Amino acid sequence: MVDGQVIGTVALKEKELDQFTGSPWLAGLFVVPQYRNAGVGAQLLRAAENKARALGLRKLYLYTPRSRRYYDTLGWRLQQEVDLASGSVAVMEKILVPHSLFQQPPQGRRG
Template sequence: MQPTIEAMTERDVEAVAKLRLAAFFEGTGRTLAEDIVGLRGLIARDGFEAAVVASLGGSPIGSCLFVRNEIDPAHELTPWLAGLVVDEGYRRRGVGTALVRAIEAHAASAGVDRLYLYTWQARPFYEALGWTAAEAFEQEGEPMLLMSRAL
């Protein structure tokens, strides 16, 4: 069974926030409630920013965001693909690729001609999807890579 990729709705928010906390925020002090507020903000925005969810049998297994601002103040660029997360049990099955492509399509439909992201470990994944490395730097003592993709 293939997952469906759709815009995030209120029913997805808590499950996606739990995936995000485990993937990105463990040990940072960020709470589930804080991430839920941030995700709800993306749902309620002006339609430019977006969140998409991969679901299987009605349960979220992954998510990706399209936002105006990302890590501050590292770069004054916009907009960003951010927060790609896929539940560990569903990785290497094309879910991440489908989520990235959905965000790229949303960005292109919004008139965006270049999209940015930050990564370090996922560089080969994004390069395989046509993203290019722009700049390596350190963020809070950790290696980070700025990548971009023309749409």
């Protein structure tokens, strides 16, 4: 939100593509045109991934007709191509490494 106006959206969904059994999904990533190329999309993705981690999820899928390269740069990997009536889409996945794995263990006393 900026000044009470929605400038972008993202969602977590249990079900998305009938042609692919994986779940859950990241969906609905959208940034209004005047706020694009300022990192809002990447911020929304991070927020959704963190929410998924907080829910205990370890993997997310998404599908995209045209933005595979965008998600590539943000750590998503191609899972498979799926043919829909509207054309081919890339199903991508991301493994959600728990943040706690990056934290230093408490320093114990040697001895």
